[in-house]
Amino acid sequence: MSLSALPGLVLRLRPLGESDLMLDVFTASMGRITALAKGGKRSKQRFFGVLLDAHLLEMNLEPTKSPDLWRLASARVLSSHVGLRQDYRRLLAAGPVLELLLRATPVQAPQDGVLELALATLSRMEQGNSPVELASGLAIFLVRLLDLLGYGLNLEACLHCGRPLEQMKSMRLxxxxxxxxxSCPAGHREHQAPPGLIKFLSVARSLDARSLSRLGLPAGQSPQALLFLADFWREVVGHDLPSLGLALRSLKAPPPFTSAGRAAR
Ligand SMILES: [Zn+2]
Incomplete structure (x- = not known):
């Protein structure tokens, strides 16, 4: 059965042979799917300017002999997220959004709320002009995606003894x-967790989606938040996530006089 006018976010493009492209796309109704764009590398008319990472497409798909592979008959761009391409830091911050949908979601299984979360995150990043703003958008995406995919963090009580958060003088993630x-051994590598960070993570996972664009990380806590979330996501996925490392490095605000300091040494 063909599928018409299906919205999907392009996660990855891979060349296939001389002229074709394989697309990994995330859709609301079917989750992650793979589609073959015949002539996608060459066709100037049908797919010109359409097949790019982070584009939200409206696709017409036809089945192939393989149940896991679709053929992209035609597509148009619903949103190009062009703001991401205007600043390399925005593009780097958006990388983990695409990579996690690619690596952490199952094939052809719908995931409630995931496409909406990704699109809201990319829209925020398109406008983001500071590392803190981009880091906030990324941290909210990372913590909410954990919940949506069933890996939610326990932020209410100690994992080991059940002591509630309110009774802890200090805490670790x-x-x-x-x-x-x-009082309990942390076991795995532990991360410092200032109370402001725990509050941010709790609010980020519970707040109404429409209000999220105003939520920002507490001053100075972006690196800690992102380092923990990146480490935890690597644990969940079971391997390295190169785009997260790149995003983290680019979102670290450069300390003043760094180059002068290095030159002096
Ligand atoms: Zn404990």
Whole structure:
């Protein structure tokens, strides 16, 4: 059965042979799918300017002999997310959004809320002009995607003894999946977790989606938040996520006088 006018976010493009392209696309109704664009590398008319990473397309798809592969008959661009291409930091911050949908979602299984979250995140990043703004958008995406895919963090109580958050004087975040109180061994590599960061993560996962664009990371806590979330996501996915490393490096605000300091040494 053919599918018409299906919206999908382009996650990855791979050349196939001389003239074709394979697309990995995330859709609301079918989750992640793979489609073959015959002549996608060459065709100037049918796909010109259409097949690019992070484009939201409206696709017409036809089945192939393989149940996991579709043929892209035609497509048009619903949103190009052009703002991402105007600043390399925005593009780098958006990389993990595409990579995680590619690596952490199952093939052809719908995932409630995931496409909406990705699109809201990309729109915010398109306008983002500071590392903190981009880091906030990325951190919210990372923590909410954990919930949507069933890997939610435990931020209410100690993972080991159940002591509630309100009774902890200090706390750590661990790769076991949430908070550990000062009396319990952290086990896995642990991360410092200032109370402001825990509050941010709790609000980020519970806030109404429309209000999220105003939520920002507490001052100075972007690196800690992103380092923990990146580590935890690597644990969940089971391998490295190169785009997260790149995004983290680019979102670290350069300290003042760095180059002068290095030159002096
Ligand atoms: Zn404990």
């Amino acid at each position: 661990t790769l076991g999946g949430g908070l550990v109180c000062p």
